[in-house]
Amino acid sequence: MARVCNFSAGPSMLPLEVLKKAQEEMLDYEGCGQSVTEMSHRSKEFDKIIKDAEKLFREIMNVPDNYKVLFLQGGASAQFSAIPLNFMNKNNKADYIVTGVWAKKAWQEAQKYGAARKVASSEDKIFSYIPKLTKDDFDPEADYVYMCMNNTIYGTKYPYIPDTGDVPLIADVSSCFLSEPLDVTKFAMVYGGAQKNIAPAGLVVAIIREDMLGNAMPITPVMMDYKVQADADSLYNTPPCYTMYMCKLVLEWIKSMGGLEGIKANNEKKAKILYDFLDNSKMFKNTVNPEDRSLMNVTFVTGNDELDAKCVKEAKENGLINLKGHRSIGGLRASIYNAMPVEGVEKLVSFLADFEKKNS
């Protein structure tokens, strides 16, 4: 079958070039007579893969030398525990900004390990906006401030980086990782699951400032101790080697697209096409606070559940899949991550316009 346009919130599309390269090398990686799926993580071939991946990551994200780049397992949800276990280590308290279900889960998990305070929440309006916070809103005694930069389910993104003063800022960037340049120096840690913009599922990339490391609670599971992972260069135990190889291929693709500036331009173009359509549509509405709109996840509704469902169904019949909104808010959602081509969004808009005409 022809390749579909996959608007899944994650796992999601990978660049076709990357898939073709992976396919080509599946039985024999660079003439070494093995597949990367079979390769010892202590081999010189894999050592080059992981080092290249880290080097590309540092280059593309412009990661300063005093930050570690770690490749981890367990998804963002494992970090929800690891973050308080590693960093709630001075006053045993932290500030959480709750802008969606995932930030809320992180906040709830942190309560197992210390005083996790909800600084602000946008739950009053079904997480359709990002709270505006200033330095005075944060507890200067907090061990860190936690935020989720892009909220996949609701289609919001922080239009600013909160000023937390001297309190370390930690951000889950799972669904906007590598979608545009990010000033890493504003954060003590940024991390995200790979399954949106980086690689297939099963990998987390974390960028952590070195001075944060080394004071995990004694009850921290060894695999969740970031210092252990940093000291072992992400090879404390066998890592998800093949997923890291795919990550390397995606990073090479990003570089070939002009790095994060090139990627950003492409993402802005795609988002503009879709938001412009929605803003001019009489049937479909994006209900997010305009300045907090996500570049990656575009949510919209007709206001009629049956019509929403009909639209999702007919879109699928046209090769536009996974447009159903998250069950918690309903409606539709188009996730237009890095690998979604401009043509995919154009096809979607053309389909939606046609659907509107036929159903008005």
Next chain:
Amino acid sequence: MARVCNFSAGPSMLPLEVLKKAQEEMLDYEGCGQSVTEMSHRSKEFDKIIKDAEKLFREIMNVPDNYKVLFLQGGASAQFSAIPLNFMNKNNKADYIVTGVWAKKAWQEAQKYGAARKVASSEDKIFSYIPKLTKDDFDPEADYVYMCMNNTIYGTKYPYIPDTGDVPLIADVSSCFLSEPLDVTKFAMVYGGAQKNIAPAGLVVAIIREDMLGNAMPITPVMMDYKVQADADSLYNTPPCYTMYMCKLVLEWIKSMGGLEGIKANNEKKAKILYDFLDNSKMFKNTVNPEDRSLMNVTFVTGNDELDAKCVKEAKENGLINLKGHRSIGGLRASIYNAMPVEGVEKLVSFLADFEKKNS
């Protein structure tokens, strides 16, 4: 380059049929227009993959209905923490049998969470044998007894399943998983990393008796709570989808090989070829207690470090790779997991015989 014979301790060889199938389906899985690497874990296509994988696993391992089969992340090392966190829940103590570095690491990690007692150890003879234990050796008040069935580094395997009376028995079977039939009913939990016999690295499969679940310590990270994973059918968060798909392909291959009886016959044939050679060699010696020999990892030495190194080097030049023994014991090691063909072992023996002739 021609396919090499990869004797790596893990990650290790996958069946060629599996790699070819994965290659063929890389751009389009069963005509759905997507790669499995891109597939939503909530899609009906992936739902079928995970359900098929579990069904095959249950069938092949003959898993009783009162056991859960879980697909997890973080490697065996994450389970070293999760096991005490979930199960040291009555008397806060457990018995550990230390038969190698990995069992030792599990024992040390458990000490973070309660009284982990070393029941027995074979460290006195560099882990070259399996201690013989009877019911009286175990503390009847222990919450569980922990063992590592096959010891990858040393090439040993339990020739018996310890009788622990009413105390639940938990086994790490990473390097002998699916290598021969196993009576699951003798255990409260068996688990292992996928990267030897099941799939590429990045996946753990755990089989847990249901009555064990539901009493994790309050400090247990949510991703390490086996009850949470069981209740969510291993989909609490995004799982390593592609690795699970590869797992399904490997399970199909095992079934086509005659299930675990067929696999066992093949493994015994391979091991016999290699051990018979070693037992008759004047240069190479296997130093493991004969009845505790592993079917999967065969260790041997010449008694001369330089000669060992020369042998590893020349073997590599002949397409026989990763024969270097673990740094902790030196010498050579051939890991002959399920996917290593008989011809691979024959090639190895032929090479070793030739090496012996030339260097005697």
